[in-house]
Amino acid sequence: MSAQPPAPRAVLDGIPAYVPKPPQPPAAGTSYRLFLNENPCPPLPSALATISWAASRTNLYPGIFPDQLTDALARKLDVPHAHVVTGPGSVGIYQQIGQAMLSPGDEVVYAWPSFEAFPIVVRMAGAVPVEVPLTGETHDLDAMAAALTPRTTMVLLCEPNNPTGTAVGAAELKRFLDRVPSHVLVVLDEAYFEFYRGPDRPDGVDLHRDRPxxxxxxxxxxxxxxxxxxxxxxxxxxxxxxxxxxCAVPCGVSRIAEQAALAALNAEDELLEQVGRIIAERERLREALGRQGWSVPSSETNFLWMPLGDDSDRVAAALEQRGLLVRTFSGTGLRITVGSPEANDLLISTLADLRSGR
Ligand SMILES: Cc1ncc(COP(=O)(O)O)c(C=O)c1O
Known part of the structure; x- marks a missing residue:
């Protein structure tokens, strides 16, 4: 049969594949996933118990929306229930925002490099990406403000930024928000909020109270x-x-996900203690790599950025050989998740070997 299937929307042609090919673990030995900014700790026992209870009810649909979780979040954040929207990960929510708020031809301003979902969400809606280069490793908020035009309807801002881990801080962020016209929607992505311990950490939930x-x-x-x-x-x-x-997929958050999230909220102290340990490991790693002579900007996230430029692929390949699977931005740098102490020790010794040509 030579007939072609119907053509998908033309805008999809311009959409890059979202998921880069994951690094390949070596044939033998342990490998460490340091390429997706995952938490290296397994779920808490309380979350696992509730997951198995919810699993026994998977013959039933969950609610259209996870109302129990929405209530718990509204209470925790001290906002009305009507302000809270849940979704299958924040990438699911990005799609809801794109569908709800973007029309073909709208301009969307965001920094680059930043979260890889940005160009996808924008192009999927038929909108036009306006990418503003970082200055060094940080957002250039003046250049982003200057990039706003009468056609701009949205700004996407990742604070702290993925992949560089850097943050602009509350004062600069507020100054920028004050320069954005009120008809332009600003999406502030705080995926790494809990890892941000700098003194000037913005709290987007507070900022949203008087910024519709x-x-x-x-x-x-x-x-x-x-x-x-x-x-x-x-x-x-x-x-x-x-x-x-x-624009949400009905029942898009499973009962298992809702119940596990509720359990995690109930065990917040325990989780934040875990976050404290990851932050301590992040600082230990950064100091060790700095002592070896690598340039590693300070990070407010659970990952570090190594701006290695043309050397990125070579270093990533050497790490991969030892089972350290990191995210490579070819020609730009490596994004490396803070892993378990064991993974971090291996990273330190492998990079030391590379430094000394071993
Ligand atoms: C900035 C940023 N936003 C969102 C996400 C995705 O989060 P989720 O798993 O909630 O979709 C990531 C994941 O790496 C991220 O770095």
Whole structure:
């Protein structure tokens, strides 16, 4: 049969594949996943217990929306229920935002490199990406403000930034938000909020209270260690939140994900202690690599950025050989998740060997 299938929408031709090919573990020996910014700790026993209870009910649909979780988040964040939108990970919520708020031809301003989902969400809606290069490893907020035009309808901002781990801080962020016209929606992605311990950490939920054009996104995938269950949330003005809810996949957050997220919220002290240990490991790694002579910018996340330029592929291949699977941005740098102490020790010794040509 030579007939062609019907053509998908032409805008999809311009969409890069979202998932880069994962690094390949060596044929033998242990390997460490340091390429997706996952939490190296397994779920807490309380989360596992509730997951197995919820698993016994998978013959039943979950609610259209996870109302129990939405209530718990509204209480924790001290916002009305109507401001909270949940979804299958924050990437699911990005799709809801794109569908709800973007029209073909709209311009969307974001920094680059930043979260890899940005160009996909924008192009999927037929909107036009306007990418503003980072200055060094940080957002150039002046250049981003200068990139706004009458056609701009949205700004995407990852604070702290993925993949560089850097943050702009509350004062600069507020100055930028004040320069964005109120008809332009700003999506502030705080996926790494809990790992951000700098003194000037912005709190997007607080900022949204008197900024109806600000949507904040957070996730249970990183600090809460539930990446495999796909649950994230947004906080927004109720008009925006309602539009986002209209674009959600019904029952898109499973009962297992909802119950595990509730258990994680109930065990928050324990989880934040775990986050403290990851931050201590992050600082230990950064200091060790700095002593070896590698340039590693300070990070407010659970990963480090090594701006290696043309050397990125060579170093990534050497790490991969020892089972350290990192995310390579060819020609630019490596993004390396802070792993278990064992993985971090191996990373330190492997990079030391590379430095000394061993
Ligand atoms: C900035 C940022 N936002 C969102 C996500 C994805 O989060 P989720 O697992 O909630 O879809 C990631 C994952 O790496 C991320 O780095």
């Amino acid at each position: 054009n600000l949507v904040v996104l957070r996730t249970f995938s990183k600090a809460y260690g539930l990446a495999g269950l796909r649950v994230g949330y947004g906080v927004a003005h109720p008009r925006i939140a309602e539009a986002m809810r209209k």
